Amino acid sequence: MTRSEKLFEEAKKYIPGGVNSPVRAFGPIGGAPRFIAKASGACLWDVDGVQYTDYVGSWGPMLLGHSHPEILKRVTESCARGLSYGAVTEIETDMARLICEMVPSVELVRMVNSGTEAVMSAIRTARGYTGRDKIIKFRGCYHGHSDGLLVKAGSGALTQSLPDSAGVPAGCTQDTLLAVYNDTDSVREHFDHMGEQIAALIVEPVAANMGVVAPEPGFLETLRSLCTRYGTVLIFDEVITGFRLGPSGAQGVYEVTPDLTVFGKIIGAGMPVGAYGGRREIMEQVAPLGPVYQAGTLSGNPVAMAAGFTQLDILKRDPGIYIRLREAGEYFFGGLDRLLRKAGLPYTVNYTGSLGCLFFTDRRVTDDEGAKTSDTLAYAAYCNYMLSHGVYLAPSQFEAMFLSAAHTKEQLDETLQAAEAYFMKLKGQSPAHPV
Numbered sequence: 136m137t138r139s140e141k142l143f144e145e146a147k148k149y150i151p152g153g154v155n156s157p158v159r160a161f162g163p164i165g166g167a168p169r170f171i172a173k174a175s176g177a178c179l180w181d182v183d184g185v186q187y188t189d190y191v192g193s194w195g196p197m198l199l200g201h202s203h204p205e206i207l208k209r210v211t212e213s214c215a216r217g218l219s220y221g222a223v224t225e226i227e228t229d230m231a232r233l234i235c236e237m238v239p240s241v242e243l244v245r246m247v248n249s250g251t252e253a254v255m256s257a258i259r260t261a262r263g264y265t266g267r268d269k270i271i272k273f274r275g276c277y278h279g280h281s282d283g284l285l286v287k288a289g290s291g292a293l294t295q296s297l298p299d300s301a302g303v304p305a306g307c308t309q310d311t312l313l314a315v316y317n318d319t320d321s322v323r324e325h326f327d328h329m330g331e332q333i334a335a336l337i338v339e340p341v342a343a344n345m346g347v348v349a350p351e352p353g354f355l356e357t358l359r360s361l362c363t364r365y366g367t368v369l370i371f372d373e374v375i376t377g378f379r380l381g382p383s384g385a386q387g388v389y390e391v392t393p394d395l396t397v398f399g400k401i402i403g404a405g406m407p408v409g410a411y412g413g414r415r416e417i418m419e420q421v422a423p424l425g426p427v428y429q430a431g432t433l434s435g436n437p438v439a440m441a442a443g444f445t446q447l448d449i450l451k452r453d454p455g456i457y458i459r460l461r462e463a464g465e466y467f468f469g470g471l472d473r474l475l476r477k478a479g480l481p482y483t484v485n486y487t488g489s490l491g492c493l494f495f496t497d498r499r500v501t502d503d504e505g506a507k508t509s510d511t512l513a514y515a516a517y518c519n520y521m522l523s524h525g526v527y528l529a530p531s532q533f534e535a536m537f538l539s540a541a542h543t544k545e546q547l548d549e550t551l552q553a554a555e556a557y558f559m560k561l562k563g564q565s566p567a568h569p570v
Contacts (some may be wrong), residue, residue, distance in 0.1 A: 136149035137184045143148045143167040158194070161530045164515035168530070169522070174206070176202035176541040179527055187527035192537040194529075195343075195375050196400035198489075199446060199456075200541025206445045219433060223569040227435040228445045232401070234412065236295035237451060238383045240392045244412030244433040244479025246423055251279025251373035253409035254337065256421075256429045257395045258283070260411070261335035261368035261429035263420045271314040271325055271336040271367075272310035275503025276374050277344035278337055280399075283307050316342055316502045317350065335395075340385035343535045345506040346376075346492035347485045356389040362394070366416065375535065380488045381457050382450060388488075404446035406439035448567050456540050460489040460509040463538050467491070467547045471554060478558035489538040493517075506533060517557060524553040 146153035169181040342348040371393035378387040395413035468486035481497035491530040494512040514532040
């Protein structure tokens with residue numbers, strides 16, 4: 136028994152399922168999760184001393200790689216001055232100013248402690264601003280685990296076969312309307328029937344919790360147009376795409392301006408943090424300026440702010456990082472696609488910039504229904520093979536792969552070589568019976 140397996144057995148005695156988040160569980164692929172001991176650059180080491188090239192990156196925020204020296208320095212300096220004060224600090228303003236400078240749609244921003252909290256607060260703000268109750272979300276898009284949004288959620292919920300959650304009263308979701316990602320007709324239908332009652336429409340501008348699904352041409356533009364017409368607040372959930380796809384996130388790449396944006400993960404460089412912000416007149420509804428109450432004792436924590444500010448500052452100072460990440464994505468994910476074609480396998484690779492996903496389906500994936508046609512057993516076999524060859528992938532078909540600025544061409548090539556060896560073993564076999 137490995138040390139990870141022993142630690143997992145011990146963890147299960149005290150933690151539900153042995154993990155503090157379901158996405159860390161290896162149930163979908165079998166076996167025990169790898170207990171990580173340390174990380175540096177694009178690599179992880181588990182407690183058994185095994186080294187992996189990491190394509191999870193703490194689920195996205197490690198855009199510059201693990202243990203970036205400049206970030207570590209600023210965090211260490213901040214820790215030496217105290218971990219938390221429960222009072223205002225200068226670094227909070229520095230961080231807010233930097234976000235507003237990098238994301239033009241954000242005029243005021245409020246720090247919180249997680250993406251879930253940011254989404255919950257943004258929706259409350261939209262409801263307070265509009266005086267309406269109903270919201271639209273898209274099937275397969277995950278916006279955190281608050282009650283009103285655990286309806287047809289993605290990633291972990293898809294993997295666990297729990298599209299909804301026990302413990303959520305029916306009344307909590309009665310104002311949540313469901314639409315189909317990349318299907319503008321499903322959105323128009325809601326607006327046609329109750330447009331004057333819809334406070335907000337929330338969407339991942341690039342869906343990254345049902346695998347990776349990019350918006351079809353015109354999709355985001357139509358959402359913007361409909362929200363403008365009906366006075367509905369358009370919320371972009373950029374917890375994953377924010378500051379990853381570009382200095383102003385997906386909204387900058389696709390040139391569609393939301394009213395509110397939610398951030399998480401990446402603005403803390405791995406520290407627990409989130410934020411929501413947007414148009415001044417909407418954000419001025421938030422207490423203490425307005426009647427929408429939201430508070431957090433540890434919001435704007437100085438250590439988290441030091442980490443996040445340093446990462447964003449590096450990205451602002453060196454925008455060439457985004458060019459290199461985009462080129463790496465084209466090289467790596469394009470390489471995976473070429474290897475599949477070479478092996479005669481029908482599987483699908485979706486990617487946008489440094490985000491990508493290999494779907495074990497022969498369908499073109501543009502929404503959650505397409506994603507759910509994936510063969511999760513085939514993914515499990517592939518994932519376990521790659522783990523055994525030093526490649527750390529998410530233990531779920533429906534999660535993204537994340538590239539970082541720390542990944543080298545040599546590491547990408549080694550991963551492609553491992554994938555090629557696996558694909559060639561599959562060549563000529565039934566996709567339903569992977570090696």
